Amino acid sequence: MQLSPQQLHRFQTDGFLLLRNFAPASLCDAIREAAEEEMALQKAPIESEEEYLGAPQGATVTLRRLRQVYQRHPLFQQWMHYDPMRPILHEILGEKPILTLAHHNSIMTKMPGKSTETCWHQDIRYWRFDSTNLISVWLALGEERMENGVLEFVPGSHKLSLKPEQFDQKVCFMKTPEENRKILSRKVHFDLNPGDVVLFHALTLHHAYENQTDKPKISFVYTVRGESVRPVAGSRSAKGEEVAF
Numbered sequence: 001m002q003l004s005p006q007q008l009h010r011f012q013t014d015g016f017l018l019l020r021n022f023a024p025a026s027l028c029d030a031i032r033e034a035a036e037e038e039m040a041l042q043k044a045p046i047e048s049e050e051e052y053l054g055a056p057q058g059a060t061v062t063l064r065r066l067r068q069v070y071q072r073h074p075l076f077q078q079w080m081h082y083d084p085m086r087p088i089l090h091e092i093l094g095e096k097p098i099l100t101l102a103h104h105n106s107i108m109t110k111m112p113g114k115s116t117e118t119c120w121h122q123d124i125r126y127w128r129f130d131s132t133n134l135i136s137v138w139l140a141l142g143e144e145r146m147e148n149g150v151l152e153f154v155p156g157s158h159k160l161s162l163k164p165e166q167f168d169q170k171v172c173f174m175k176t177p178e179e180n181r182k183i184l185s186r187k188v189h190f191d192l193n194p195g196d197v198v199l200f201h202a203l204t205l206h207h208a209y210e211n212q213t214d215k216p217k218i219s220f221v222y223t224v225r226g227e228s229v230r231p232v233a234g235s236r237s238a239k240g241e242e243v244a245f
Contacts, residue, residue, distance in 0.1 A: 001084045015158030015204035022197040032141040062114040066107040097224040102240025104223040110149035110211035119172035124202040128235035133226040134202035144192035148217045152189040158203035
């Protein structure tokens with residue numbers, strides 16, 4: 001599959017692109033079933049809501065995401081190697097995509113009544129690479145709406161020259177400064193259905209709301225870099241396995 005010129009232009013302009021009904025329903029159902037099994041086990045490494053908030057770890061752990069899922073189940077690898085996605089990623093990156101497993105590589109969850117809002121951020125601010133030519137692939141495994149924690153993006157934010165003082169100590173893009181409020185006023189979101197995919201640039205500002213429903217929201221995200229992009233030696237970005245397609 002190749003992107004149309006209009007789709008490629010949209011990604012280059014906005015820093016994200018929605019692909020409706022991209023993954024087959026049967027594959028999504030199978031991935032979700034495997035994800036629910038892994039969620040029940042809560043086998044490390046995971047991230048909890050308590051960890052995300054910097055709160056003490058108590059007896060109750062609210063799952064936020066399963067980390068390092070590439071090796072957890074063959075269905076997760078199957079999706080990350082899904083052939084129709086390869087030419088799209090190559091086209092957007094302008095070079096061969098390399099799967100980097102140090103970041104994302106996760107089943108993302110928003111648990112009912114216990115999840116928190118994900119702050120506005122750029123993924124690259126948590127990572128250490130010598131370039132920003134990285135793309136994340138977000139797969140909806142169920143319905144994603146405002147009420148259960150849908151993603152929002154700021155169009156064109158991957159082209160902004162944001163300053164360190166626009167972010168707080170947790171590397172979250174602050175909501176209150178006037179300059180930031182003007183940027184966030186342009187935010188958009190898509191209601192997602194199972195099989196929908198959103199591609200977004202590592203510099204694109206995005207966040208997600210808390211889940212206010214009675215059902216978990218489950219998504220799958222992984223990241224690729226262009227083959228010329230290198231992780232900074234000694235950083236967390238350099239410690240993870242990488243897979244050439």
